[in-house]
Amino acid sequence: MATVFAGAVLIGAGSPARAATAQQEVGGLAPAIYFESRGEPEGGMLAVGHVVLNRSRDPGFPHGICGVVYQRSAGSCQFSFACDGRSDRPRDNADWAQSMALAKAIYAGRTTDPTRGALWFHRTSVRSDLGPGIRRSTRIGHHVFFRRVT
16 A cells, blocks of 8 residues: 655555655556557556556565566566666657556556456466466456466
8 A cells, every 4th residue: 555645655564664756656667568568459558557556565576666567586577678688768659658648547546457456467478377376367458467366
């Protein structure tokens, strides 16, 4: 849960709070949407953004959107664009503008999560078994989304 205080967002109750501005958090969410789902219908881009937001609220992931997007695990990144060595500079202005608009709307709570709480996703061309306790939530565009079974 995020709390807005004096223009900053305090992420994560119960652990040392890390303050990030709304601008920083949106600035972390937009590239994740852009690089992970550009070319998808808007619903697919929205779904990817919600996975990032869902993770930022889940105790099993880093606190805050930027923490989630740039999380490293076993020498690799959760989101490939974050550590693939290529430029993170958007090349398609229309997709970047759409990614920014969606990131702002998701962050502000003006959207509904089409993934129903998904914490993972991959392209439909990838076959994977995420293990017990994880179930497919939905398919949107070229991505399949998964959530924990509770």
